[in-house]
Amino acid sequence: MINRIFSKSLLLFTLLSSGLVLTIFVLLAYLCIDLFTLSDMGNFFSFDWDVEKEKFGIATMLFTTLVVSFLALSLAFVFSFSISCVVFLTKSKVVSYFLEKTILLMSAIPTIIYAFAALFTIVPFISEYKPSSTLSILVASVVLSLLLIPTMSLIFLNIFKILAKKYQTVCMNLGLSKDEFFFKFVIKNSYKHLTQGVMLALSRAIGDTMIALMLAGNAISFPTSVFDSGRTLTSHIALIFAHDYDSMAFKAIFLCAFLLLSSNFLLIFILKSIKVK
Amino acid sequence: MKKLLLALLCSVSFSFGSVESFSGLEGSLNIAGGTAHIKCEKEAIKNIMRKHSKISITIAGGGSGMGIKQVSTGLIDLANSGRKPTPSEIQKGDLKLFRFAVDGIGIVINPKNTISNLTTQQLQDIFSGKISDYKELGLKSAPINLYTRDESSATRKVFWKKALKKSDIAKSARVVSSNAAMKTAIKNDPNAIGILSLGFIDDNVKAISINGIFPSLKNVTNSSYTVSRGLYLLSSGEPKVLAKTFIEYMRSPEGAKIVTKYGFIAVDK
Numbered sequence: 001m002i003n004r005i006f007s008k009s010l011l012l013f014t015l016l017s018s019g020l021v022l023t024i025f026v027l028l029a030y031l032c033i034d035l036f037t038l039s040d041m042g043n044f045f046s047f048d049w050d051v052e053k054e055k056f057g058i059a060t061m062l063f064t065t066l067v068v069s070f071l072a073l074s075l076a077f078v079f080s081f082s083i084s085c086v087v088f089l090t091k092s093k094v095v096s097y098f099l100e101k102t103i104l105l106m107s108a109i110p111t112i113i114y115a116f117a118a119l120f121t122i123v124p125f126i127s128e129y130k131p132s133s134t135l136s137i138l139v140a141s142v143v144l145s146l147l148l149i150p151t152m153s154l155i156f157l158n159i160f161k162i163l164a165k166k167y168q169t170v171c172m173n174l175g176l177s178k179d180e181f182f183f184k185f186v187i188k189n190s191y192k193h194l195t196q197g198v199m200l201a202l203s204r205a206i207g208d209t210m211i212a213l214m215l216a217g218n219a220i221s222f223p224t225s226v227f228d229s230g231r232t233l234t235s236h237i238a239l240i241f242a243h244d245y246d247s248m249a250f251k252a253i254f255l256c257a258f259l260l261l262s263s264n265f266l267l268i269f270i271l272k273s274i275k276v277k
Numbered sequence: 278m279k280k281l282l283l284a285l286l287c288s289v290s291f292s293f294g295s296v297e298s299f300s301g302l303e304g305s306l307n308i309a310g311g312t313a314h315i316k317c318e319k320e321a322i323k324n325i326m327r328k329h330s331k332i333s334i335t336i337a338g339g340g341s342g343m344g345i346k347q348v349s350t351g352l353i354d355l356a357n358s359g360r361k362p363t364p365s366e367i368q369k370g371d372l373k374l375f376r377f378a379v380d381g382i383g384i385v386i387n388p389k390n391t392i393s394n395l396t397t398q399q400l401q402d403i404f405s406g407k408i409s410d411y412k413e414l415g416l417k418s419a420p421i422n423l424y425t426r427d428e429s430s431a432t433r434k435v436f437w438k439k440a441l442k443k444s445d446i447a448k449s450a451r452v453v454s455s456n457a458a459m460k461t462a463i464k465n466d467p468n469a470i471g472i473l474s475l476g477f478i479d480d481n482v483k484a485i486s487i488n489g490i491f492p493s494l495k496n497v498t499n500s501s502y503t504v505s506r507g508l509y510l511l512s513s514g515e516p517k518v519l520a521k522t523f524i525e526y527m528r529s530p531e532g533a534k535i536v537t538k539y540g541f542i543a544v545d546k
Contacts, residue, residue: 124465239454
């Protein structure tokens with residue numbers, strides 16, 4: 001009886017929250033349609049943002065978001081995969097315990113702490129060697145990758161452990177060493193889960209605001225190198241939010257929000273399709 | 278009897294606009310908006326709440342534009358603004374303006390930088406991106422890292438109007454969202470040039486003169502330094518009792534002491 005009530009309530013809350021997210025998505029889509037009736041669609045998808053000249057292109061911010069996210073993701077993947085492998089393969093319990101606890105600790109640190117710490121450590125360091133790149137896409141990506149490492153590492157480790165629990169004894173009895181078991185069996189059978197971990201991390205990277213806002217520099221010019229300053233969609237929303245409600249600049253942030261939510265839906269869809277296979 | 282009346286009159290007049298004027302009041306007051314106001318208002322709030330436990334006053338940043346928007350929609354009781362709202366903003370939000378301080382906006386650089394003065398033309402060229410290296414200012418070659426505030430910031434608007442004479446600001450300029458963030462950015466970047474409220478200038482950054490006039494309180498007071506603006510508290514309609522008492526406190530001699538302590542010029546109208 002209690003189980004039934006619990007599962008029904010769970011279903012109700014899931015439906016409610018899904019409905020809420022869907023309502024927000026529909027509302028944003030409606031507001032965007034409204035936006036396109038006020039100005040040419042090309043204006044919003046151009047690379048030129050200049051409020052004084054009534055240019056509201058957000059393509060630069062979209063491009064910067066993708067660059068920051070994928071750069072952070074690439075860096076984080078290398079570290080997360082390496083850490084997960086070391087934790088799984090090491091014979092030293094101290095090393096695996098230390099690494100696992102460090103990852104857990106990292107996952108509990110709020111985003112703003114990473115950004116704040118970087119502002120007083122990485123930024124002055126960079127200013128010594130690359131004076132024009134103190135607040136840049138590279139700095140934001142490096143710090144953002146620190147945020148993604150725990151998300152990916154924990155998912156990777158989880159699947160490694162599940163597979164080991166199920167098949168390690170059998171494989172060992174068949175004469176495989178632990179290294180062979182890991183590289184020839186675990187890795188080959190965890191591609192889909194590894195991809196899920198990457199997608200979840202990507203979703204987190206695209207949605208992050210504080211690190212990009214505090215470290216990417218927020219320049220509205222089109223970045224031509226990772227050493228340039230740039231503005232992501234989330235930072236753009238945060239910076240433009242203070243504009244007058246009736247201004248086109250304020251209305252353009254609905255399109256930014258719609259694109260962000262759409263990207264999340266797309267990633268969830270990819271995640272689901274991976275699971276179904 | 279006369280003495281008693283005189284004592285009563287004196288105590289009333291002394292309590293008007295002082296922390297004592299909050300006696301008997303209770304409730305909450307929410308303030309948000311411009312970030313230049315925060316430091317001095319925080320001290321005022323601390324003084325008030327220390328003596329009156331039934332009063333709760335919160336203060337948040339967000340920029341003048343955000344404050345004006347929030348007070349107009351009734352989300353907050355008072356807005357901090359570093360500029361006069363536009364006639365359309367005043368009309369839309371039925372805004373009442375209460376100026377309590379005058380602030381200057383200075384050009385700031387990292388203390389390691391040796392520049393001490395810039396002309397208006399040099400400023401315009403630097404902020405528009407025409408001059409992008411210190412070499413062009415006669416110094417050792419290094420990139421000029423330009424910092425500005427977000428477009429809804431009053432600090433940016435006043436600076437753009439009064440110091441840059443409405444000339445362009447380069448798109449490559451880095452944008453920070455508060456005076457505090459600007460100070461941190463300038464402090465950590467030896468090649469930085471940015472803009473900052475005078476109330477935020479301390480040893481971590483170096484203010485420089487414009488056309489030979491240093492951004493000091495004295496120069497703002499005697500109007501020789503013209504890049505200045507009023508600091509306002511705004512309410513939508515007539516302010517309620519607690520908000521009104523807070524405004525009176527900020528404009529009182531006690532409030533003026535706090536305002537002056539934080540590098541602004543106290544005014545009561």
